[in-house]
């Protein structure tokens with residue numbers, strides 16, 4: 001009998017060790033964004049518009065995603081809220097994540113992880129794989145049309161949807177994660193009229209609300225100057241009804257928005273927003289969480305080991 005108890009204990013210990021070290025924890029369905037947010041017709045329209053975009057297009061896929069301001073998921077659990085609301089920040093500046101691997105090829109998963117790596121390299125924010133004790137997390141999915149996210153941390157899981165292949169691009173992942181971290185679009189800043197002119201006459205009727213401004217009790221720029229080059233700035237012809245610009249810079253020689261990655265001012269604002277959360281993180285001197293590095297390296301290894309593996313191209 002004693003021997004049997006001993007074996008049971010050994011087996012229980014072994015299985016918990018295996019669980020700790022190798023099991024990928026699958027989160028329950030996210031409360032925010034688990035359902036397709038578009039009607040069937042709208043979903044098809046969004047999907048085909050994004051599919052037609054190429055890397056050279058000035059339009060950003062998030063502008064075509066058919067939700068509030070293009071790509072912001074508002075849901076019935078939370079009314080719109082601004083980045084000043086501290087309860088919507090990620091504790092310790094740490095974001096648990098889960099990539100739904102049925103939705104993305106290995107190569108696409110690497111695109112997502114490389115965007116995360118940019119956050120690790122340039123900001124104090126850390127992303128680590130979801131663990132079953134987590135009460136907030138981001139799940140990357142591709143089962144809906146469009147590229148979209150909620151703004152700020154929501155409880156019980158939130159989806160970052162990346163339509164495949166149109167939204168699985170470095171700058172798009174960076175943009176959607178900046179929403180998830182708590183940022184709205186740059187041109188909705190309360191002081192934007194000092195920097196840009198909105199050309200209302202060129203906006204598609206019914207889409208004027210995409211150019212709303214937020215007041216300073218909701219949103220702050222942390223004292224950082226307006227950023228024409230933010231990854232969160234609309235392109236010049238966003239929501240245009242006639243291919244004419246809808247936003248015009250009041251300063252010469254500036255380009256509105258980009259999809260390369262975080263701008264210097266994006267980084268500064270994010271660092272100011274998460275200053276105290278990041279400082280509270282234990283082991284905050286580690287540049288990257290080990291769970292992330294393991295996942296990143298194993299995916300990268302697939303490409304290095306197998307020369308035949310495509311370096312570009314998407315599952316369709």
Ligand SMILES: [Zn+2]
Nearest residue numbers: 062071072179
């Ligand atoms: Zn957006």
